[in-house]
Amino acid sequence: MRAIRCNRYGPPESLTIEDIPDLVPAPGEVVIDVKAASVNFPDVLIIENRYQVKPPLPFTPGSEVAGLVRAVGDGVTQFRPEQRVVAFMGSGAFAEQAVAPATACIALPDDADFAVAAAFTLVYGTSHHAVVDRAALQAGETMLVLGAAGGVGLAAVEIGKALGARVIAAASTDEKIAACVEHGADATINYSRDDLREQIKALTDGRGPDVIYDPVGGIYTEPAFRSIGWRGRYLVVGFANGEIPKLPLNLTLLKGASVVGVFWGDYARREPERNTAGFMQMLGWMKEGKLRPYISTRYALEDTGRALRDMAERRVVGKIVITP
Structure with a gap:
């Protein structure tokens, strides 16, 4: 079977496509014939050796x-x-x-769309854990979503609206802003053109989100963070910009605000009942x-490197998938 291989850490262009033996499940495992595989930003970081995994x-x-179950191991x-x-x-x-x-x-229903299923787990799991569990967003509150046109961003916009909150979506292009509006954003900020703090102030009547x-x-x-409202909750979800920022901690004191970490993968492992x-x-x-x-966008397996490059350069709107 064909597989994308990372033989050395490096950029997406360093990946190769190779023929390797068919997979055999160990006890407790399932082998899946892949119909769709979702691309996520951590995939870029992992092949470049810049991720905790x-x-x-x-x-x-x-x-x-x-995909479809191909074989199951003992005990399954x-x-x-x-x-x-x-x-x-x-x-x-x-x-x-x-x-x-x-x-x-x-397990998926017999009529489930493979691409939609593959695109759902991580981004919606992450955003639900962030918005509902970590931030406890309430109906009538205001949430600002940065990078709102990406996979987790659009999921956060939709989840915020499902909870009855007002959602302000910030993104870097007019195309991305349009996608945010399509998915329910109440107001938008194009931070490649607008002053972020001034727009937050204007859209929240000076109170902050x-x-x-x-x-x-x-x-x-x-x-x-300087624009956050009193008792605000700042969700640290990731670093798609590539830079891990530093915050003056006196801001948390002045705002009575919280900086809240979000790590869905460990949450799902440690608290499976809440995750379910x-x-x-x-x-x-x-x-x-x-x-x-x-x-x-859907990419062929041989175009995986291009898909990861598009993700790395933040050209992606919503989710992208590989369809072998």
Whole structure:
């Protein structure tokens, strides 16, 4: 079977596509014929050795996959061959076959769209954990979402609206701003053109947002935090900008505000019952049409390097998937 391989740490262009032996499940594992694999920003960081997860070389990148069960290992009774599943694992998704622990797999309905399923787990899991669990966003509050046109950003916009909050979406291009409006944003800021602090002040009547969702980091973090409202919650989701920012801690004192870390992967592992309850709530919202995962581009397996380059250079709107 064909697989994308990272034989040495480096940029997306250093990846290769190779023929490797078909996968065989160990006890407790499931082998999946991959129909769609979602691309996430940590995939870029992992192949460049800039992430906390460091698979041993060589490895196949990609952590989010949907497809058909090909084979099950000893002790696996909840899945059968040809069953539709979605799985989130450490690596191995960008290939024609992937292996995952059975405990990391979720059965899908027979009519489930593979690409939508693959695009849902990480971004919506992350954003629900951030907005609902960590920030406890309430109806009537205001949330500012930075990097709002990305996968986790659009998920946060939709979840904020599902909770009854007012959502301000900040993004870097008019195309991205349009996507945010399409997914429910009440107001927008183009921070490549507008002064971020002035626009936040104008859109909140000087009070500042109750919650700020930040998957970007870099130069936007401090001005956004300086604009947060009293008792605000600042969600540290990621650093797509590439720079881990530093904050003057006196700002937390002056604002009576909290800096709140968000690490969905460890949350799902440590608190699986709460994580499952969150997904059940989101499935209900999906049925009501409040959550609409947006896939902007689909790439062939041999174009995985280009997909990761587009992700690295922040050209992506919504989610992108690899379709072997």
